[in-house]
Amino acid sequence: MSAAxxxxxxxxxxxxxxxxxxxxxxxxRRRTSGGGAxxxxxxxxxxxxxxxxxxxxxVRLVTLSFQKFGxxxxxxxxxxxxxxxxxxxxxxxxxxxxxxxxRTIVFAVGSVVFTMVIGMLIALLLQRVSGWVKTLINIAxxxxxxxxxxxxxxxxxxxxxxxxxxxNALLSKLPGVDMIGHNWFASGxxxxxxxxxxxxxxxxxxVVITLSAGLTQVxxxxxxxxxxxxxxxxxxxxxxxxxxxxxxxxxLTTLSVIWDMGVFPQVFVMRGGHPExxxxxxxxxxxxxxxxxxxxxxxxAIALLTVLLLLGVVAVYMRQMxxxxxxx
Amino acid sequence: xxxxxxxxxxRGKSKLGWxxxxxxxxxxxxxxxxxxxNTAFKPAKDAIDPDPSLLPTGxxxxxxxxxxxxxxxxxxxxxxxxxxLSVVVIGVVVGMLAALAISRFAFRGRKIVIVGILAVQMIPxxxxxxPVFLLLNDLNQYDKLxxxxxxxxxxxxxxxxxxxxxxIVNIxxxxxxxxxxxxxxRTGAFIRVVFPLLAPGxxxxxxxxxxxxxxxxxxxxxxxxxxHQTATVWLGNFTTKHGTEYAPMMAGATMMAVPIVVxxxxxxxxxAAGLTAxxxxx
Numbered sequence: 001m002s003a004a005x006x007x008x009x010x011x012x013x014x015x016x017x018x019x020x021x022x023x024x025x026x027x028x029r030r031r032t033s034g035g036g037a038x039x040x041x042x043x044x045x046x047x048x049x050x051x052x053x054x055x056x057x058x059v060r061l062v063t064l065s066f067q068k069f070g071x072x073x074x075x076x077x078x079x080x081x082x083x084x085x086x087x088x089x090x091x092x093x094x095x096x097x098x099x100x101x102x103r104t105i106v107f108a109v110g111s112v113v114f115t116m117v118i119g120m121l122i123a124l125l126l127q128r129v130s131g132w133v134k135t136l137i138n139i140a141x142x143x144x145x146x147x148x149x150x151x152x153x154x155x156x157x158x159x160x161x162x163x164x165x166x167x168n169a170l171l172s173k174l175p176g177v178d179m180i181g182h183n184w185f186a187s188g189x190x191x192x193x194x195x196x197x198x199x200x201x202x203x204x205x206x207v208v209i210t211l212s213a214g215l216t217q218v219x220x221x222x223x224x225x226x227x228x229x230x231x232x233x234x235x236x237x238x239x240x241x242x243x244x245x246x247x248x249x250x251x252l253t254t255l256s257v258i259w260d261m262g263v264f265p266q267v268f269v270m271r272g273g274h275p276e277x278x279x280x281x282x283x284x285x286x287x288x289x290x291x292x293x294x295x296x297x298x299x300x301a302i303a304l305l306t307v308l309l310l311l312g313v314v315a316v317y318m319r320q321m322x323x324x325x326x327x328x
Numbered sequence: 329x330x331x332x333x334x335x336x337x338x339r340g341k342s343k344l345g346w347x348x349x350x351x352x353x354x355x356x357x358x359x360x361x362x363x364x365x366n367t368a369f370k371p372a373k374d375a376i377d378p379d380p381s382l383l384p385t386g387x388x389x390x391x392x393x394x395x396x397x398x399x400x401x402x403x404x405x406x407x408x409x410x411x412x413l414s415v416v417v418i419g420v421v422v423g424m425l426a427a428l429a430i431s432r433f434a435f436r437g438r439k440i441v442i443v444g445i446l447a448v449q450m451i452p453x454x455x456x457x458x459p460v461f462l463l464l465n466d467l468n469q470y471d472k473l474x475x476x477x478x479x480x481x482x483x484x485x486x487x488x489x490x491x492x493x494x495x496i497v498n499i500x501x502x503x504x505x506x507x508x509x510x511x512x513x514r515t516g517a518f519i520r521v522v523f524p525l526l527a528p529g530x531x532x533x534x535x536x537x538x539x540x541x542x543x544x545x546x547x548x549x550x551x552x553x554x555x556h557q558t559a560t561v562w563l564g565n566f567t568t569k570h571g572t573e574y575a576p577m578m579a580g581a582t583m584m585a586v587p588i589v590v591x592x593x594x595x596x597x598x599x600a601a602g603l604t605a606x607x608x609x610x
Contacts, residue, residue: 036436039429043441046426046485049418053482054448057459064459074465122353129350130343137350140358146592147361148543150560151581155364158574164376166363172379180378201360209596262452265545272567283454290458291550303455314450 065301071294087301096277097285097302101309104282107192108260114200115256116249119207124237126212145205153269156198160184185270188278195266203259207252214248215241250316257313261306282306364585367578368392375575391579398576399565401583407552408559411473412541415480416534423488424530428518430489431496449486456482457550464551471553479547484537491536491599495529496522532598535591542588559584 067080162183171179185191264283290299374385469475507517548558566577
């Protein structure tokens, strides 16, 4: 540990606090009983960095949302003055904000449900197909999983191009359908459906691979026993498989909610950096307020409200994580 | 005998249905990737066809040449490399120390630390853009690679801590204890016994962290000016007011995606194992 102590402070960017105190060679009795100072010394660099890059901005986010902060405050022409709850009052009093909230929730719930259901179906399917099909599916999944979001977004933009997009061409091959020239982004709901497809396509692989790993842990004797007792495929899944996977499903769902509530580059890039009003989600809306309207304070207030909205979900996840922490 | 044969045949038959379904999943999931490659290597004039051919119409590298012409490619790639590698080195070293602390020591406040580190991961990056932008502005780090490196640690550090913890937890404590009984110090036991076993996990975590840093878009877009853009932002150069050059853009996308996907393919199995072990086993 002492060797580690001498190397870490160098890795810490601007040492805003004193470097971790020198650690006395703590007496070691048992493995996990390690004396008080050692673990803290090990943690110090990590906590220092997080305090700087996360803690400070987080505090700033809160204070900012209670101030008046625009261009002139940014350049220092005027001091930022406190305005109490004015920003929140304005945001919450704006009907557009509530439209965006509802749209964001619908978008996130839709994405999460599709991701989880499709992911579960594919994971179950993988157990039933031949080895070579499994390999093919895994290759496709890993390729789409590993694709940078920005690349995936760009590709989907191309797939759904109104004039030369292959999706319209394929649809038009169906008898009686002529979709050539159809602009999917002319309407908010249709455009957001395309973006949801992109989000789901990118998120399913992680769910499939995690669930597949979980499925291998389900004791086959239990499933066999249920089958002998007369349970159908659905019964076995509902009463044996699913309860076993529950912790993984909860974790995946929570993570998906967090990720899908935070969708930003997909909308931003699809709409060429200027999402129209009917494409705004909470993230782009906050961005818009801050950097397009140049009202950093209102942008922060919206961001803070988004974080608060997520806290409910996070609470559930945290409880599960805590249980894991206790098991150790 | 005959019943066995029919059972076998029936099983073969039922597999056929599942396999067909599986192939459908393969085609659907893989199509966007296929279409990117197909467009990238097509002659540009074949790309703009309202009724595009699903099969490759010819093989050309012109789109790649054009992609490199449209905007400087190696500058952004170099910057992305510098940022990602720095983030990985700092993230893995600092993350490993923290992971050791929470997986091998019982101490007061351990739970709070775990929850704190996890909670950080829960805050959407986008929500933090504004204060991070102001922070870097104040520190005179706006539009600087160091500023970007510092901000990337917000999401890389919690990730490395949590995954490395998963890998460390999988290494039996008894191995270290045995080494200590044989006369190793605790540090010695770690370096000689745990570290070699942890190495594959560290490599996987590093690669994975590298990919995450490489793929980041929002901060790179917001915190860097046009002339200091990184690789992900570079891909935006193909869309101008006059429209989008799709064929070169798909070539650009291919250049960005292929190395990352290959890296990903190499480590994903290991990562999935580590992530699930960490989450399920504790």
